[in-house]
Amino acid sequence: MSITGRKLFVKALLEENVDTVFAYPGGMVTDIIDELYKTPEIKVVLPRHEQALVHEAEGYARATGKTAVCLVTSGPGATNTITGIADAFYDSIPLVIFTGQVSQNLIGNDAFQEVDIVGMTRSVVKYGVTVSDRELLGRQMKMAFQIAPAGKPGPVLIDIPKDIQLASGSGEYPSYVDIRGYKINTSVHIGQLKKAYKLLKNAKSPIILAGGGVNIARAGDSLRKFAEQTNVPVATTVMGKGAIAYDHPLYIGNCGMHGKYSVNKAISECDVLFSIGTRFNDRITGDLNEFAPKASIVHIDIDTASISRNVVVDVPVVCDANAALDKLLEWAEPKDTEDWITKIEAWDKEHPLSMRCDLGLCPQSIMEGINKVFPKGIVVTDVGQHQMWASQYITLNEGKKMITSGGLGTMGFGFPAAIGAKIGAPNQDVVCITGDGGMQMNMQEMATSIIEKANVTVCILNNQYLGMVKQFQQLFYGKRYKITCLRRNVDCPDDCKGPSGACPPYLPDFVKWAESYGALGLRVTEPGQIEDALREAKANQTSTVIEFLISSDELVLPMVKGGNAMSEMILK
Amino acid sequence: MRDRWISLYVENQVGVLAKVSGLFSGKNYNLQSLTVGTTEHEDVSRMTICVTSDDVTFEQIKKQLNRMVEVIKVVDITSAPLHMKELLYARINDIGPDEMSQVFQLAEVFKVRVCDAGEDCLILECLLTTESNDELIKLLKKKFKKVSIVRGGAVAMESISISKR
Incomplete structure (x- = not known):
């Protein structure tokens, strides 16, 4: 039977069991949109900007494990998606993006x-x-749904000219x-994997390093069993965080640029690094020679x-994390790693992970408040200092996951991704931890959150600056902050060294802004208010914005300067 | 760092050449030459690619090519016995009778053909290895003032019995 392209499009989505499409209308997709109106099985989510649309799809895909579907029009609709597509590419998120295109003629x-x-x-x-x-439409749509989630997942883009739709x-x-x-x-x-296991078996001070691949493969359970059966301590990357529960006795923490001292030390000292699902990004390795x-x-x-x-490896094994771990479990035997673990614990005592907390409202306390009030659910972060504090202090386990933009480091990711996660997992609490800079990059999505009743608790850590950049300027660039300060206006002096009583008011007023959408807006200035505000947000029936006013002098520590060896950590 | 050769089988589709060449520019790989044409199967194209790189980068290039959906097969022919030739046309302008005979002599030595001629100009048609073409160009530029060159990039096929390029 002969049908139109637009009808085949919708038929394909139904056969792929797509229940949600993130779509923004426009001239070259109106036919498809019109067809979707007749399809009650598919929920169409309307964001307020196509970049945010893709981030919402990313959040949805991460929360559900399914391939998320985006639909945008040609031209600006399509170009607006590029940042989101790149983000999904670097973080291996399965997306199928359909763009309308002008007719072939x-x-x-x-x-x-x-x-x-x-x-x-x-x-x-x-x-x-x-x-x-x-x-070719049917075949190419099928290709998209086959390729996006396969192997290392990622985005696939199918551009459909208007005449093909008709x-x-x-x-x-x-x-x-x-x-x-x-x-x-x-x-x-099997041969390679056996070689790998043999190395681990004979090691005296081994570390398992779990990257984002373990989370993508949903191999956390096998990872935990393997670690338990071998007694080998587990470190994670930012993207691997949550692969094993935070309170598991074998979990030692995050490594990398803002990782724990003890973990980076352990990686510098270990005799076998058994890594799974990490691409050894420069934020993890620092100076490759060291x-x-x-x-x-x-x-x-x-x-x-x-x-x-990036790193020359001794035993490469090309396979899915889950498949490898399942096989490894068949061989795993207990090792005596007590001395090694004691050593790592001693390093941790030497320089434990904690903030000074003497500059007013402390980011660590905010993270601990979130841990307490939201023991389960999904934490989504934006990009910057708050993201690193979250990676350091947010506790994750089987019931609690974190979604973050790791590879591309996309400011503006957090809020829409949180909305997408909530749409994908409506029964879970979703907390978005963001900064005042990143929040303003996609704040129009509050409308999406309200109309979709996708309630999220947005925690804005407002330090009045683009904090991560400021941290670099404070440490390495002579404290020149002119366009890193988000409170600055044209009357400010060029050589401002930090906030004073004479500063212009912060824009916007986040509380009033939230209220203008019908959301709840709260402002927290004292440590004692943290948990109350979070509890109020949790019970609230709309999205809530909590603005935490933190000091602009808070730093993310420890820190390794880009390109330096991981053993050269700045601790204070 | 040395020259490496890849024979690449790809889908004969719009955009595949752009994707492959884009990989080289996007990832800062040092592409020397890339030729492409269809094979005995009209839906398959075969590229001959020459790239200058170290061992580690070359491994990475092969892996990156391999993971492209449109790439059917990556064959490293760097150390394989090959037949490899490149077509080059050289036009030598503004030359007198003495210089003309010099060109004919050069053509004989290099075993290339003088395929066209005018009153004061000649065109050489050269089917040589890339290296020999390089040498010929060097020589022509040294001896004659006005030389224009067009070259097609090398194509290669694994040899049956001969080991010479």
């Missing part, structure tokens, strides 16, 4: 709202294509397509291109 004519979105996104998608033939053609939507250039490795190389200098390195990753790219 207009492509190349600089038609109204025409851009080459496939060309623009080529380096940040797993696959991208403009559908050039109505008969043209009649085959009504078939294939249940599987063979893609000859894209075959995912599903087997485990990274884990005494260790033989095992690297298990689904992506061959992640192996031996």
Whole structure:
């Protein structure tokens, strides 16, 4: 039976069991939108900006484990998605992005709202294509849904010209397509894995390093069992945080630029680094020549291109984290690591992770308040100092997960991603930890939150600055803050060294702003108010914005300066 | 750092060349030459790629190519016995009779063809290895004032029995 492209589009979504589409209308997708109106099985979420739309889809995908679907129009609708697409690419989030395109007879004519979105996104998608033939629509949509979640997940972009949406053609939507250039490795190389295990078995001071891949593969359970059966301590990256419960006796904490002293020390001293699902980003390794200098390195990753790219590894194993761990569990035998763990504990006592908390409202206390009031649920962060404090002090376990923009470090990610997470997991509490800078990058999404009744508790840590940049300027750039200060106006002196009584008022007033949307706005200035405010937010029936006024002098410590060795931590 | 050769089988589709070449520019790989044409299967194109890199980068290039959906097969032909040639046209302008005969002599030595001629100009058609073409260009530029060159990049195929390039 012959059907139109727009009808096939909706049929495909239904066959893929898509229940939610994040969509922003526009000229070149009106036909598809119109078709979606007739499809009550699919909920259409309308954000207020296409960048936020993609972040919402990311939050949804992370919260549900499903591939999220985005639909935007051509031209500016498409270009606005690029930041979100890049974010999803770097953090391996499965998305299918459909963009409308001008009719094929207009492509190349600089038609109204025409851009080459496939060309623009080529380096940040797993696959991208403009559908050039109505008969290819079904196949290419199927390819998108097959490729996005497979192997190392990521975004796929399908650009559909208007005439293809209207043209009649085959009504078939294939249940599987063979893609000859894209075959995912599903087997485990037993020989390599045995070699890897042998290294671990003979190690005296081993560390398991779990990256985001463990969370993506939902392999936390197997990881915990493997660690328990071998008695090997587990460190995590920022993206790997939550792979094992924070209070597990074998969990030692985060490593990296703002990781714990004891963990970076342990990685510098260990004799075997057994890493799973990390790409050894520069924020994890610091100076590559000094990274884990005494260790033989095992690297298990689904992506061959992640192996031996940054760190030269001794035993590479290309496979899914879950598959590897399941196999490893068959061999795992207990090791005597007591002395080694005692050593790590001693390092931790030497320089425990804690803030000074003498500058008023302390970020650590805010994180601890969130831990107490929200023992379960989803914590979503934006990017900056608050994100690192969250990565240091937020406690995660089986019932509590964190979603953050790790690879691309996208300011403006947090709030929309939190809304998307809530839409995906409506029965869970969602807390968004954000900064005053990042919040203002996508604050229009409060409308989405209210209309979708996607209630989130937004904790804005307002230090009046772009804090992470300010931290660098404070430590390494002679304390020059001119455009890092968000309170500054044209009358301010050029050489301002910090806030004083003469500063202009902060814009906006976050409490009044929240109220203008019908949300609840609260301002916290005293430590004693933290938990009460969080409890009020938790009980509230709309989204709540809590503005925490913190000192602009708070630093994220410990810290390793970019490019320095992980052993060279700034502690105070 | 040395020259490496890849024979790349890709889907014969719009945008694939842009994607492959974009990988090299985007990741700062040192691309020397890239040629592309269809194969005996009209839906498959074969690229011959020359890149200058160290061992680690070259491994990474192969992996990055491999994970592209449109890439069907990556074959490292760096150390394989090959037939490899590049087509080059050289036009030598504003030359007198003496210089013309010099060009004919050079053509004989390099075993290339003089394929076109005018009163004061000649065109050489050269089917040589990239290295020989480089040498010829060097020589032509040294001897003659007005030389214009167009070259196509190398194409290569694994040899059956001969080990010479």
